[in-house]
Amino acid sequence: MSAKKTVTIAVSNHKGGCGKTTTVINLAAELAKLGLSVLVIDLDPQANASLHIGKKHPSEVSVTCAELLLSEIEKLPLAIHEDTHIEGVSLIYGSLLLGRTEDELKDVVPRPSEELRDKIRPLQGIYDVILIDCPPSLKLLTSNALAAASHLIIPIESGSQYGMYGVTDLLRLVEKIRRINPALELIGALLVRHDERQTVCKLIEGAAREQIGKLIDIKIPTSTKVNQSAIAQMSLRELDRTSKVAREYKRLAELLVERLQLTVGDEPL
Secondary structure: OOOOOOEEEEEOOOOOOOOHHHHHHHHHHHHHHOOOOEEEEEOOOOOHHHHHHEOOOHHHOOOOHHHHHHOOHHHHHHHEEOOEOOOOEEEEOOOOOHHHHHHHHHHHOOOHHHHHHHHHHHHEOOEOEEEEEOOOOOOHHHHHHHHHOOEEEEEEEOOOOOOOOOHHHHHHHHHHHOOOOOOOEEEEEEEEOOOOOOHHHHHHHHHHHHHHOOEEEEEEOOOOHHHHHHHHOOOHHHHHOOOHHHHHHHHHHHHHHHHOOOEEOOEEO
16 A cells, blocks of 8 residues: 655745635645545744634644744654644644744754754655645745645735735745755645626736736635634634535635545545
8 A cells, every 4th residue: 555645735925814824724624524634734923723723722832833843853743733623634833932933943953944844744644635824924934834845825815906915026935945845836826805796806816827827716705704714713614514615615625636636545536
């Protein structure tokens, strides 16, 4: 029997509020529902994914991403929490301390962009999918995510005229990181809060296609259900699986399973 293939997907964009965390949480939930084992790594100091998925407050967790990045690899098992609000989804918590960790990494390790990759290497073959929620910046934490990832999704806030802000800089960072992670593959841009009827959404879609080159066919609509699910600490599927936004995240999970040839057991899904 061949070893399990682990796909590591960084969800990254320089711009805040573009749907990174919502995408990570709901993609994780949908992939888990398909029978895949999923780990979410919350690399954002705001720790919103942890507050949504986790059963503890990040301040109560002894080994978060912050401690893991600066400690020995033996702490990895202590960092992984399998008991979360989403069945089948494990979590490595984020922490406000990650902001300080970013500065300390430069001083204490020889290759500061490669620390996360080194720390999670033992998880290859254990999880089917690892999803990394990146901070809204292009500094060292995002570099670590890109260096550790096999694939990248760039969420774009379609309904905002500033939706493409910083994308060129992100693509420049991706090219830089490919020197140490040449296998990093761009899955594409994911349009979030998209409304086909709005001119701004059509313009952003055109700009994303032109600048990023790859556009994921699925578009995530605007929905009040997103905030409701965060407050309830539930996935959109659990809150209301019939909602359009929940259905689109389900389609996104199915598309990734097919495109990335993910398997359950020995059989491709």
